[in-house]
Amino acid sequence: MLVTLYGLCLLLLLGFSLTQWQLTRLARRAYAAPAGPEPVPPLEWPRLTVQLPLYNEQYVVERLIDTCAALDYPAHRLHLQILDDSTDETVTLAAARVAHYRARGLRIDHVRRPVRTGFKAGALAHGLTLTDGELIAIFDADFVPEPDFLRRVVPHFFLDTPHGPQTGVVQTRWGHLNEEFSLLTTLQAFGLNAHFYVEQVGRQRGGHFINFNGTGGIWRRTCIEDAGGWSADTLTEDLDLSYRAQLRDWQFRYLPQVAAPAELPATMDALKSQQFRWTKGAAETARKHLGQVWRAGQPLSTRLHATFHLLNSSVFVAILLMAVLSVPLVFVRALGAQELRPAFFLAAFFLLALVPLTFYFHTAWQQAARHRRAPRPGFLGQLLLFLAFSMGLSLHNSRAVVMGLLGQKTAFIRTPKLGLIRRQGAWRGRQYRTSRLLSGLTWLEGLLTAYFLFGIGAGLYLHEYGLLPTHLLLATGYGLVFYYSLRHAA
Structure with missing residues (x-):
């Protein structure tokens, strides 16, 4: 059961990653093509x-x-x-x-x-x-x-x-x-x-x-x-x-x-409210339209891309399940559980999903650099921090996805806007609270930080290093989310 569940999560993550890789290939072709002329203004501008x-x-x-x-x-x-x-x-x-x-x-x-x-x-x-x-x-x-x-x-x-x-x-x-x-x-x-x-x-x-x-x-x-x-x-x-x-x-x-x-x-509470709305809303839209997408007379590739588009928030559920299951896998060899060894080897393939994603994010990084006055260094560091931070939001966003897929209704909570530009201004004194300062979910994120730190320690102690990169990302991501949640609640 452990191997099956872990494998299904891995397949979803690989499918998502390969979809992003395909979109990256298409985007690079678009950027490589000669830019067409700007359209001619209309003779009479429409009422707008x-x-x-x-x-x-x-x-x-x-x-x-x-x-x-x-x-x-x-x-x-x-x-x-x-x-x-x-x-x-x-x-x-x-x-x-x-x-x-x-x-x-x-x-x-x-x-x-x-x-x-x-x-x-x-x-x-x-x-x-x-x-x-x-x-x-x-x-x-x-x-x-x-x-x-x-x-x-x-x-x-x-x-x-x-x-x-x-x-x-x-x-x-x-x-x-x-x-x-x-x-x-x-x-x-x-x-x-x-x-x-x-x-x-x-x-x-x-x-x-x-x-x-x-x-x-x-x-x-x-x-x-x-x-x-x-x-x-x-x-x-x-x-x-x-x-x-x-x-x-x-x-x-x-x-x-x-x-x-x-x-x-x-x-953090503003970001979490935005993430909740986006991930739950995407799941609700998938629940509402996915069947119709597959019944529509669209090419198979378009239906597949639409499926991953509508279900992309479900990746957080897969990440959370894989993350929680990954710590017990550290003990597989030490306990001699031969039937669980395939799951341990499957765990190593998680890193393969990062290869297409690196291509995806680096393409965006290159295009963004063209719109800046000067290139900004540190791509690899930002990529790793972003991946870690996204993993750290997996508990919060998984809850939103499950609620959306189950059809549970919640209010539309808007994202606070505070008038901040570059490094100017401060959010303290302007904050519009969107939820309780510290919820049970926040403390659970702190507990998961400790859980993945334990996974790192166990891997080092047992000389099982296959999951060490994954646990480092998870501990960093949940640690950042927990830290900012505490800091911004003060």
Whole structure:
């Protein structure tokens, strides 16, 4: 049983790793191909609505509205909607900025709902009933789009051929306002860059399903309506609507050359709330759409990629099971349990999964370096720390995945935005708590840190070194998560 369970977890991890390797190959082909000319601006710019969903964003709301009011677009075709469900002073701050820009002739509305039904999805759906926009741009509260964002993105909706599928979404790459703020934000940027520089590019190159990332992109209104509109029955309303739209043959475009800078969570409870929402929402979306994906008339490769795309959060469950099982494997030889020796040898293959992932992350690292003023050293160190940190989140994220697959409903907890840029500012005094300061799960993460340290000690004592690299990564990752959880709760 131990061998079977361990082997199944290993197969899932290898499958995920090989999928990322294939996406990397596709992305590298895309980057190697000659860049096409930028699309010609339309003769008449379409009516465009910028939706800004807010909930208690007092530290960034003024920056957001000021930034979006400065977007370069024909004023008579532009409409800004401040979709404000806040319950704090964000309401007053937003109202003042709306009045300021309205007095200067900007078409801008401060939309307040009596009840926060459907959370972000409900706010976006409600806003659609109050605007005539043909295109809908969406920015979360921490985003700071450049003034030329709309003029660079909108023309891509006019590349459609007369008989081809219409473009339903144009998504852009996320930039990072505070990547250098701390180790926590640096590691997040490292992981997100892989998604935006490799995954999205590779999926687009291969003709596979991609996803709207919740913000930093523009929808065609008719695409939203044709796909059934925004729904709050998953925590990732963006991924859900993306799959519904593409299953109805709408085309998505991704522009890695256009960045929409945003803030990364600077505290552990903020990061955990974001990770919970993303991993649980992905599992909920898989539960909702995976069967339909396989019944759709898509190529087998697209269905396989969609499966790993929707189930990628389940990797955390495999990591957690393998991690917990790995310590007893250290004692296999010492106890002479011959029937369990295959599991010990299987454990060594875990490191094979890191080879394609290294290729995947290094490609993202190279592409990110092109957008920096100077190359940043330390790839191997950041890769190992990122892998360790991701392993350290496996308990927290596994709980979210299981809840999502079982259909357990939870509230939409937004990620706090604190107005941090680079190394400027501080989160203390600004923190918006998303959960209890220290939960039982946090103490269990500390216990697992000790458990994997014991595994390291046992391996050294018994001269069994096959699992030592894995246990070093696990102890480091759980130690970091536990440390930051304690530190940021103080």
